[in-house]
Amino acid sequence: METNISSNVSVVHSESSLHTGFINIAGASAVAVLILLTITGNGIVCASFYTFRDLRTICNYFIISLAISDISVAILGMPFWLILQLTDLANPKIVTGNLNLFWQCMDIFFGTASIMNLAAVSADRHVAITAPYTYPYIMTSSKALLVVSFAWVYAIVVSSLRLLDWSGGYQYFVFVASFFLPLFFMMAMYSRIYIVARGQARRIGRNTSFTIEVKAAKTIAVVIGAFIVCWAPFFVFGIAIIHTHDTSIFIYKCIKWLEYLNSCLNPVLYTCLNKSYRRSFRRLFRKWSGKLKRSRDDSVSAIGTLSRRLTLPRRSIFASQGATFSRSSKKESNTCNGENGRKLNRMGSRKSMKVSENGNDPMSPTFI
Secondary structure: OOOOHHHHHOOOOOOOOOOOOOOHHHHHHHHHHHHHHHHHHHHHHHHHHHHHHHHHOOOHHHHHHHHHHHOOOOOHHHHHHHHOOOOOOOOOOOOOOOHHHHHHHHHHHHHHHHHHHHHHHHHHHHHHHOOOOOOOHOHHHHHHHHHHHHHHHHHHHHHHHHHHOOOOOOOHHHHHHHHHHHHHHHHHHHHHHHHHHHHHHHOOEEEEEEHHHHHHHHHHHHHHHHHHHHHHHHHHHHHHHHHOOOOOOHHHHHHHOOOOOOHHHHHHHHHHHHHHHHHHHHHHHHHHHHHHHHHHHHHHHHHHHHHHHHHHOOHHHHHHHHHHHHHHHHHHHHHHHHHHHHHHHHHHHHHHHHHOOOOOOOOOOOOO
16 A cells, blocks of 8 residues: 655665665565565465355355455555566666646545455454354345455555645545444454353354354454554654654565555465365365376376377277288289289190190100
């Protein structure tokens, strides 16, 4: 999320050219790896939701919306940060004007959408644990989609207000609208969840279905904790930069890294802490590996079939036709030789008859 902070950050290098030092190249390479990991991890979450019906629950509607917002951050936000890694934020000609404004709006939009989806998840878990018997009637699919739509519309409104002339007051507005209010809401939801879960566990014991709900709440709580660690420094920095203009660029880079790291961290937390996601991920990998193996076997079989056709094996149709042609040719030659032999015999008998008429022995050799 970018709120025009980079213009207030003190720049060590003033030349307007790309820096190809080791630190700059390493930073840009790390951002490229972060982009790939974010897209891959959140893409696997979306693929698991699409492939397996047991993951198509109401709670996972919000998690999928969160994954989509994180993928959008990787596609429309991080590439600009990758380019700026090579400039030390010193080149005003790389990302400026309308392009810089577009980056700021997209960063605010998808960052706020991610935060609001986390708040929606906490509200869903609160209803599931505090009212487990009436939860299917309270949180229906249509209501869940309505909550997701509200989260995205809220993010659009917050990011669109960036286009107005705030004279430095937009940082305060974003801090309240995109961080403080959602954080206060989530803390209230999870505090209530903890109190209700502890009371019910003491009264009725640990029921299996209720234990699953509590574990899901713990998972989302860890995700929100990671969100606080990753996002709080950025918003606090955004307020502090208004009053303190002499700020190290190194600190700004570290804070920006934490912001983008949250988009990559969410699917990792699902894999490590949520048993249903771990099982679904393993099933998905086995399914993909099976398809890859079958595709490889089909390719090898096709290549083998093609090679057998090209080498003309003994029992192929071409070889049988060749053998038939050879036998027919041999038969024709034998027929010709028989006819020629019979003609020679007839000629020899005629000569012997002529010799007998002249008084010679027909059995005597003709060369004596």
